[in-house]
Structures are given as structure tokens and as C-alpha cells.
Amino acid sequence: MKIKKKSSSKTKSKLSFVNRLNRSKARAEAEIAESEKIEAQKDFNTHFVTEYHDSFRLPITKEYLPLIDYMRSSKVNHNNRAKNPDNIERIRRCLVAGEWYPDAVYIKISKEGFLMNGQHTLDAIFQFLTDAKTPDDVEFELGFFVGCNEDAMPYLDTQKRRSPEQNLKIEKTLLNRTQRDIVIIEGKRSVHKGKPFSRSGQVNFFEYRKVIEENKSILEDVFKDRVLSNDFPHRAIGYALFLLAKENKELAQSIMEEITEFYNKKEKGESSFASTKVMDKEIGEKVIKFLPKEHEFVELFREEKHKKMTKMASKTDRDCYRQEEFFPVACDWLVSNHNIDRKVFGL
Numbered sequence: 001m002k003i004k005k006k007s008s009s010k011t012k013s014k015l016s017f018v019n020r021l022n023r024s025k026a027r028a029e030a031e032i033a034e035s036e037k038i039e040a041q042k043d044f045n046t047h048f049v050t051e052y053h054d055s056f057r058l059p060i061t062k063e064y065l066p067l068i069d070y071m072r073s074s075k076v077n078h079n080n081r082a083k084n085p086d087n088i089e090r091i092r093r094c095l096v097a098g099e100w101y102p103d104a105v106y107i108k109i110s111k112e113g114f115l116m117n118g119q120h121t122l123d124a125i126f127q128f129l130t131d132a133k134t135p136d137d138v139e140f141e142l143g144f145f146v147g148c149n150e151d152a153m154p155y156l157d158t159q160k161r162r163s164p165e166q167n168l169k170i171e172k173t174l175l176n177r178t179q180r181d182i183v184i185i186e187g188k189r190s191v192h193k194g195k196p197f198s199r200s201g202q203v204n205f206f207e208y209r210k211v212i213e214e215n216k217s218i219l220e221d222v223f224k225d226r227v228l229s230n231d232f233p234h235r236a237i238g239y240a241l242f243l244l245a246k247e248n249k250e251l252a253q254s255i256m257e258e259i260t261e262f263y264n265k266k267e268k269g270e271s272s273f274a275s276t277k278v279m280d281k282e283i284g285e286k287v288i289k290f291l292p293k294e295h296e297f298v299e300l301f302r303e304e305k306h307k308k309m310t311k312m313a314s315k316t317d318r319d320c321y322r323q324e325e326f327f328p329v330a331c332d333w334l335v336s337n338h339n340i341d342r343k344v345f346g347l
Contacts (some may be wrong), residue, residue, distance in 0.1 A: 040066035044076070049113035053147040057102055060142045062129050071107075072122045077115040079153075084120065090202040091124035093191075095140070099206040106143040110150035117156045167205045173212065178223045178238040185239050187211045195346065196239060197324040218245045222253045226260050229294050231274060233301045233330070235323040240330040240345060247344050255297070255338070262295040269293045273306040300333055301326050 044067060058064065070076060094100050107118035115122075125142070128134055164184050168175060175183065185196050187208045192201035212219065222245050223238065237259075245252035262268065270290040277286040293299065305321040331345040 036066040037070065040070040041075075043067055044070055045113065048109045048144065048146050049111070050147045051111055053145070055106065055143065055145050057141045057143045059139050060125065060129075061139050062134075062136060065126070065129050068122055068126050068129070071115060072119070072126060076109075076113065077119050077122075080115065080117075080119045083123065086200065086202055087120045088123045088127070090204060091121055092127050094204055094206070095124060095128040096134075097206060099204065100140050102141040102143050106145050108145045108148045108156065110148050110153070112150060114150060116148055116150065116153045164203065164205075164208060168208065173209075175212075175219075176223065176226065178226065178228070178232075178234040179219050181234045182215075182219065182223070182238050182242045183208055183211050185235060186215070186242065196327060197235070215242075215246075218242060218249060218252075222249065222256050226256060227263060228260065229263055229291070229298060231291075231302070232259075232294075232298060233323045233326055236301065236326040236330045237297060240327060240334060243345050244334060244340065248340075251338060251340075255334075259295040259297060271299060271302055273299065273302040297330070297333060300329065304329055 060068070105118060105121050107121065108116040110116055121142075129138070164187070168180065168183070184203075187203045188194070188198055188201055189196050190211060191203050191207050192198060194201065222241065228234075241252045241256055244255075269292070271293045272290070274291040274294075275288050276291060278289045279285070280287045294302070301323075304326055308321045308325075328347060331342065331347055334340050334345075335342050
């Protein structure tokens with residue numbers, strides 16, 4: 001078989017031509033990018049920098065990328081707080097899911113042309129528009145307030161953020177204490193792919209709503225209309241039984257019914273670990289009174305909490321024994337008493 005040899009000079013010549021072509025393309029792309037930046041700056045100065053207060057919405061498409069990118073730059077966004085990547089990701093997920101409401105956020109631009117808020121929103125929009133998975137014809141509205149007084153900036157975004165519980169109430173989502181805690185824990189776990197009770201990671205309302213919709217039968221059949229003791233560990237026992245219900249709803253429902261039935265008993269004796277202080281009218285002082293005994297599962301929580309409280313100087317419920325600490329103990333109890341695979345609980 002004959003091997004055809006290529007002339008080294010021709011090969012070098014061809015490589016040289018390719019390199020020149022690539023450099024030429026790179027220069028052209030750089031010139032286009034620079035041209036878009038200049039155009040974006042002109043558009044921003046024309047439409048967003050003004051002495052007069054005004055508001056409007058823009059139909060954002062991929063054509064607005066240079067403008068969005070310019071607003072993100074230090075030329076406009078030069079005096080904001082440090083960015084929170086988790087907040088950017090939370091907003092991006094809203095865009096991806098189509099759960100975008102322009103009334104929720106208006107970007108404020110000062111008279112001098114500086115960004116006063118919305119840096120997380122702009123970063124999320126930029127990431128969304130540059131994502132290859134985003135359709136080319138995507139379009140959504142973004143609101144702006146222009147001609148704003150820059151002195152107002154220290155007062156922006158200082159209000160307390162609504163808690164998940166408050167958001168659920170706004171939508172008149174009727175959940176009891178156990179159901180609500182389960183939805184909040186499962187929402188964070190499912191969105192952020194972490195372990196239960198993780199403190200980091202924000203969750204959008206629509207993501208909590210999805211948890212409710214996907215687990216409606218469990219939330220209703222296992223946890224609805226349950227009357228429980230005031231110190232019932234909703235987050236620990238409730239969430240452990242929720243995970244069990246995903247594998248065996250009948251068993252979880254049976255355990256929850258046992259706990260409820262025990263609570264409703266008239267004669268059940270006193271707890272060995274749970275107590276409260278009540279006023280004794282005869283001596284005029286508060287005395288310790290033990291609470292009624294509860295189901296052994298609840299009593300286990302009370303016992304673990306009592307053990308820790310006796311060793312600590314701080315006596316607040318939150319400082320002494322968090323329900324998150326009891327969760328693995330609750331899972332162990334379920335495994336040992338009902339022959340359940342520990343993998344059900346992700347431990």
C-alpha cells in the first residue's frame with residue numbers, strides 16, 4: 001500500500017491560512033461584541049438615565065442580552081452589597097419554570113444612572129438567556145423605575161422577607177402544623193438535593209406548591225385532622241413518617257392513628273420526662289407538674305430532650321434540643337419497631 005505524503009510547505013501554508021482565518025473571525029467577533037457594548041451603553045443612557053421619575057416594562061428577549069450585561073457591569077452596578085449565589089439561582093429557577101411575575105420585582109435606576117437594586121435578578125436573567133436550553137423565542141417582561149433618588153438606596157431590600165409559612169397562608173393553603181413543617185422540609189430537600197433540615201438554600205413558593213400537589217394523598221390521609229400534644233415533634237416524627245409513607249402509606253397512617261388515639265385516652269398517667277410549671281394557689285408559688293403521658297414514640301422525644309436539658313445551662317426549647325437532632329433517633333425507632341429499611345429515610 002502506497003502512503004501519500006503531503007508537502008510540508010503546503011501543510012504549513014494551509015495551517016497558516018486556518019490560523020489567519022480563526023484570528024480574523026475572533027477579531028470580527030470581538031468587534032461585534034464591542035459594538036454591542038457601545039450600543040447597549042447608548043441605549044441605557046438614552047432610556048434609563050433621566051432626571052424625571054418614570055416606570056415602564058420591557059419585553060425581554062435574547063436581543064436584550066447586551067443591555068442586561070451592561071446593567072450588571074461595574075459601570076452601572078458599582079455600589080451594591082455582595083451577591084448571594086443562592087438568591088440568583090432561586091430567581092433563575094422561576095424563569096426556567098415559567099413562574100415569573102414582573103409585578104414582583106421592579107429594577108430601580110437612579111437619576112445618575114446607577115443600579116439601586118435587582119443585581120441578583122439581572123444576573124439570573126443573564127444566566128437564563130445565555131443557557132443553551134432556553135428557547136430562542138423566549139420573552140418575558142421586566143419592570144423598571146428610572147429617575148430614582150439614590151439617597152433611598154440604604155432603605156431598599158431592608159424589609160423582612162416573608163417566611164414560607166406566611167407565603168402559604170397568602171395563597172390560603174390550609175395546612176395543619178405537621179403538614180406545614182413537612183412541606184417546608186421536603187421543599188428544601190427536593191430542590192437542593194440535600195439532607196433534611198439543611199439550613200442553606202432558598203425555595204420558591206411554586207416549589208412548595210409542587211410538593212403539596214405531588215404528595216397530596218399522603219398529607220391528607222396520614223396527617224390531616226390529627227389532634228396532638230402541644231409538644232409533639234412535628235418536624236422530627238412528622239417528617240420521618242412522611243418519608244415512610246412514600247414507601248408504605250398504610251403503615252405510616254397506622255402509626256399516626258396510634259399516636260392520635262393514645263393522645264385522646266382519658267386515663268393515661270403522667271409522663272416521666274415532660275413537665276410544666278403551674279401556680280399553686282395554696283402556697284402562692286409555681287410548682288412543677290408532669291404532663292399527661294403520650295405514645296411511646298412521643299415519650300422517646302421527651303426523654304431525649306430531658307436528657308439534654310438537664311446538662312445545659314440554657315433552658316429554652318430551641319437551644320436545648322432541636323427536633324432536627326431527634327430525627328435520626330425517630331428513624332431508628334421506626335426501623336427497630338417496624339422492620340423498615342433505613343434507606344427509606346436517606347440515612
